[in-house]
Amino acid sequence: MMLAPQISNYFINGEGLLCHLSKRPSRSPRSNTTRKQSHGYSKKKRHISSYSAHVNGRVEKPNQSLANILASISQNTNDWDDQLPHTMLALNSAIHEATYTSPLFLEHGRDIRLSYTYEKNSDTPQNKYEYVEKLLPSLEHTFNKVLNNLKDQEASHVELSTRATKQHHYDYKIGSLCFIKTPNIKSNLSPKLRPKFEGPYRVIERFF
Numbered sequence: 001m002m003l004a005p006q007i008s009n010y011f012i013n014g015e016g017l018l019c020h021l022s023k024r025p026s027r028s029p030r031s032n033t034t035r036k037q038s039h040g041y042s043k044k045k046r047h048i049s050s051y052s053a054h055v056n057g058r059v060e061k062p063n064q065s066l067a068n069i070l071a072s073i074s075q076n077t078n079d080w081d082d083q084l085p086h087t088m089l090a091l092n093s094a095i096h097e098a099t100y101t102s103p104l105f106l107e108h109g110r111d112i113r114l115s116y117t118y119e120k121n122s123d124t125p126q127n128k129y130e131y132v133e134k135l136l137p138s139l140e141h142t143f144n145k146v147l148n149n150l151k152d153q154e155a156s157h158v159e160l161s162t163r164a165t166k167q168h169h170y171d172y173k174i175g176s177l178c179f180i181k182t183p184n185i186k187s188n189l190s191p192k193l194r195p196k197f198e199g200p201y202r203v204i205e206r207f208f
Contacts, residue, residue, distance in 0.1 A: 065091060071193045080193055098153040099146045106142065109135045172203050 069087045070080045092104045093112040104112050172178060179197035 062091075067192055071195065074193065098150055100149050101142060101146055106146065109139045109142070172206065174203055174206065176203050177201065178203060 066084075066087055069090065070083055073087070074080050074083050089112075093102050095102055099106070102111065104110075177200040179199035180201060181196060182198045183196075
């Protein structure tokens with residue numbers, strides 16, 4: 001199947017002209033039809049790298065947080081799926097260090113309601129219209145506050161990145177606690193959740 005005629009017949013006719021045509025690397029040479037299509041529409045063609053999940057920061061950062069929590073609360077790492085709902089509840093209700101707001105509050109405009117903290121509040125909206133009237137100003141105020149907090153965090157990260165951090169010197173003092181990396185782990189544990197360090201151990205002597 002020729003790619004260029006399909007784009008012309010089905011996509012361009014229905015959605016309009018392309019601004020960019022992104023193409024993953026391929027060993028096959030470019031067809032004459034594709035060259036004519038690109039030249040005829042005077043559009044820029046660019047090549048992009050193949051998608052890889054482990055370089056997607058928006059996905060991997062939450063996954064890393066999930067794995068760290070599951071590894072700390074699950075005694076048997078093979079039952080991590082049973083602990084997943086509680087872990088998601090903890091993450092969604094926790095105050096984020098960058099936004100100073102919980103993810104659930106940003107999405108719903110209110111704090112999480114748990115069974116043991118439920119109280120009949122006189123400020124509860126009486127109908128959906130009153131709910132919307134109270135929700136929109138609250139969300140607008142929250143979004144503005146979060147935006148300012150993110151800008152402050154960005155400036156702080158830029159300042160830290162400009163410092164000389166290539167040389168790491170760890171000063172382990174006598175009596176301090178440390179963890180020891182253990183590459184040889186028991187094989188009956190889940191690879192992603194099994195502990196990578198042992199300890200803590202107390203430093204009793206230094207050789208340098």
